[in-house]
Structure formats: C-alpha cells, structure tokens
Amino acid sequence: MTPxxxxxxxxxxxxxxxSFGFLMPVGIILARMSSKSKSGRSIRVLFYCHVISQIAAVLLAxxxxxxxxxxxxxxxxxSHQRVGLALYGFMWLQPLIGFFRPERGVKVRSLWYFLHWLLGIAICATGITNVYIGLHTYHERTTKSVKxxxxxxxxxxxxxxxxxLLIDRWSYMMKQGNAPIEQLRPTDNRKTYPTTLRKELGMVQE
Structure with a gap:
C-alpha cells in the first residue's frame, strides 16, 4: 500500500x-438541550447549532x-463498504425530513418528530459502528495497531x-439541595399573635 x-x-x-463519531452525537445532544430549555432565545440558538452541526456532519461524511x-x-x-453505502442514502434522507418539518400543533408533527428522532439515532449509531468496523478493516489491511x-x-x-444522560437529570440534581415545599410550611397550624396581644388575651382569660 503506497503512502x-x-x-x-x-x-x-x-x-x-x-462526522459520525463527533458532530452527529453533538447535534443530538444540542437537540436534547433545546427540548429541556425554557428560554425562547436559547431554544433558537440551540436549534441553529443543531442544524449547523448536522449539515457539517453530512458534508464531512x-x-x-x-x-x-x-x-x-x-x-x-x-461489511464496512456495504453498511457505508446504505448509510449514505439514509444520511441524505434525514436532512430532507428535517426540511419538511410540520408546524407545531399539526397532527402529523408527533409522527414527524418520532421518525426524525428515530432515524437520527439509527444513523448515528450505525455510523459509529461502521467507524469501528473501518478501524478493524484498516488493521487487517495494514497490520498496524489501531488500539x-x-x-x-x-x-x-x-x-x-x-x-x-446528564441533561435529563441535571435539573433534578440541582433541586436536591433545596428543601421540599412541605418542609418549608409551618407544622403548627395554631394561630400566632404578637406578644402584647397574647398577654392581653391571657389577662382577659384570667
């Protein structure tokens, strides 16, 4: 094999x-972060970062x-070549599906989201697997270590x-340092009065 x-x-x-081992997983993480964000501006920024990372991933692949x-x-x-050939076809299908995204509130939006999410995860996972297969194939052909x-x-x-995985649990983890609302409520339901008023009530009762 020549240099x-x-x-x-x-x-x-x-x-x-x-592409498959970095940008696509990062794009999935960005999409996950946008779904957890409550700020409209953050959601837009994360969405555009997701789109840019996925376009770059497709171009690199x-x-x-x-x-x-x-x-x-x-x-x-x-298997590396056969999997790669199928992968390229689905890889270009994914941005087309993303381009024809229905508006929120439309009934088919849920189906579109599920298909877009499932295909994205499948492409990323298959691509990563094929990178591992490619490294093994490189080792077989060159006898060079790829460990x-x-x-x-x-x-x-x-x-x-x-x-x-941390994105899902982050808000829950942050809440662990705060006391539950039930603990912040007074346990004594009896009415409290100012000190002077309590004294006056005591004198009346006597």
Missing part, C-alpha cells in the same frame, strides 16, 4: 470519525464517501453519552 493511499485512508477515517469512491477499490465485498484510536473513540463517545 498516498495510506494518507487517503486516514483522511477517509478522519472525515467519518468527525459525503467527503469521506467521495474519497472512497475515487481512490479505493469498491467491490462492496466487506489507541479505538480507545480514544470509545473514551470520547463515553463522555458524550454521559453528557447526554
């Missing part, structure tokens, strides 16, 4: 790692596919997954 082909393989891997088609043997005899890159990818994805 030129090795360089192209590394660029192909870098494009797909950046397309660049990786172009490198593969122009420079590598594409007999589609291995470091596999470990770094796993570490990065673990951090992103942890952050994704």
């Amino acid at each position: 030129k082909v090795l360089f192209q393989l590394k660029m192909h891997a870098l494009f797909h790692w950046s 397309t660049g990786g596919a172009a490198l593969s088609l122009m420079n590598f043997e594409n007999s589609f005899s291995n 470091l890159w596999t470990g770094l990818l796993t570490f990065e994805l673990s951090l992103l997954l942890f952050f994704y």
